[in-house]
Amino acid sequence: MxxxxxxxxxxxxxxxxxxxxxxxxxxxxxxxxxxxxxxxxxxxxxxxxxxxxxxxxxxxxSKEDLIYTYGCYFFNTLVRIHPDIFKHYSSPFAMLASVEDHIHVQVKKLYPGADLPTFEVIEFKDDYLEMIYHSNNAMYMFAKALMDKTFEYYDQDSNITYIKLKKDGTKVKFLIS
Ligand code: HEM
Structure with missing residues (x-):
């Protein structure tokens, strides 16, 4: 990490x-x-x-609440140090759908040794996104926080729910609308 x-x-x-x-x-x-x-x-x-x-x-x-709170804090850090990445996207859906193939790809170059999760996009429409989070770190509440804050950043309401596909939180499906 x-x-x-x-x-x-x-x-x-x-x-x-x-x-x-x-x-x-x-x-x-x-x-x-x-x-x-x-x-x-x-x-x-x-x-x-x-x-x-x-x-x-x-x-x-609870650990989950602390990780969530930390995710919100970390989002503000990301906006402060990488404003260009956020300006690149015009909608929160487009931004979140690009984490795997664009954002974290850039992150790998900027932060050698970064231990990043995988997001598998299952469905992507203008107003709906479904993706599966995979990571041994089980930081899914960190992901939830970054997703909530992404919508807040674009000044849009959101409804984000998740289903744990593995009990230990290493595989979690997010339903974003
Ligand atoms: C400007 C945009 C972003 C940047 C620069 C960025 C960068 C990073 C960095 C540096 C880490 C730490 C890696 C490590 O622990 O070694 C990280 C972790 C993580 N990022 Fe991103 N990130 C961005 C956006 C997002 C968004 C929007 C999401 C939500 C889908 C996301 C999901 C995560 C998660 C869940 C982790 C925790 C690691 C894990 O679960 O294994 N990131 N990111």
């Missing part, structure tokens, strides 16, 4: 819960990196899992 995902995560934790909570989750987690991340580095996803588990323990907020 790219370092930017860690640096932004710890920044969100600091802003929302304070520096003491950042220290707590780093100390509680077994981290090869010892919690010292750089945006361009690459770290084990296991470290992110630990940080989220401990943040959930400390705050009594």
């Amino acid at each position: 790219k370092g930017i995902v860690f640096t932004e995560f710890l920044e969100m934790v600091e802003t929302s819960f304070g520096l003491e909570t950042v220290d707590f989750i780093i100390t509680k987690s077994k981290l090869k990196s010892q919690g010292a991340y750089t945006a361009v580095g690459v770290y084990d996803f296991f470290e992110m899992q630990q940080l989220i588990i401990h943040l959930s323990e400390k705050t009594n907020i």
